[in-house]
Amino acid sequence: MSLFTEIDHVAIAVKDLDAAVAYYRDTFDCEVAHREVVERDGVEEVLLKVADSYVQLLTPIRDDSPVAKFLEKKGEGIHHVGYRVADCAEALERVKAAGHQVLDEAPRPGSRGTTVAFVHPKGALGTLIELVQE
Numbered sequence: 001m002s003l004f005t006e007i008d009h010v011a012i013a014v015k016d017l018d019a020a021v022a023y024y025r026d027t028f029d030c031e032v033a034h035r036e037v038v039e040r041d042g043v044e045e046v047l048l049k050v051a052d053s054y055v056q057l058l059t060p061i062r063d064d065s066p067v068a069k070f071l072e073k074k075g076e077g078i079h080h081v082g083y084r085v086a087d088c089a090e091a092l093e094r095v096k097a098a099g100h101q102v103l104d105e106a107p108r109p110g111s112r113g114t115t116v117a118f119v120h121p122k123g124a125l126g127t128l129i130e131l132v133q134e
Ligand code: CMX
Pocket: 011, 038, 041, 043, 058, 066, 067, 069, 070, 073, 078, 079, 080, 103, 110, 111, 118, 120, 121, 122, 126, 127, 128, 130
């Protein structure tokens, strides 16, 4: 069985959070389920609920935010995929044991009370992966 139980969210880096929310609302009738400033990551996020998953709209709140760097380099677009796991620490150990580079040595708090850890995009086929435990 897969360590991933569900897709938790697809994160999209945007320059203007309110404009992005309006786009998803006006075009696809998506409603805001959650909005939060995550100081540690230097981002503000909005979660739009899609069935049991979310679209996570992300915008930087500081110039040194990883999302600010991303926007500068690549422009707006898909930033990472968050996969739901039953046990974030166990999933992270699996990644490390397989010799892949991680960004978080141990699980840490994410938004809306989740526990998360990031896997480095370089060791993950160019995709930034977030392991999300609810
Ligand atoms: N997806 C794919 N590749 C990415 C990436 C992303 N989101 N962000 C950076 N990269 C690539 C860059 O293109 C670059 O590749 P090259 O070396 O080939 O040019 C390389 O990774 C290094 O990028 P960088 O711009 O020099 O940026 P940093 O090394 O300073 O940071 C990273 C990259 C992934 C470590 C950083 O973005 C990070 O710490 N991310 C995890 C935390 C995070 O994203 N938090 C915000 C979300 C919060 C949430 O979801 O709750």
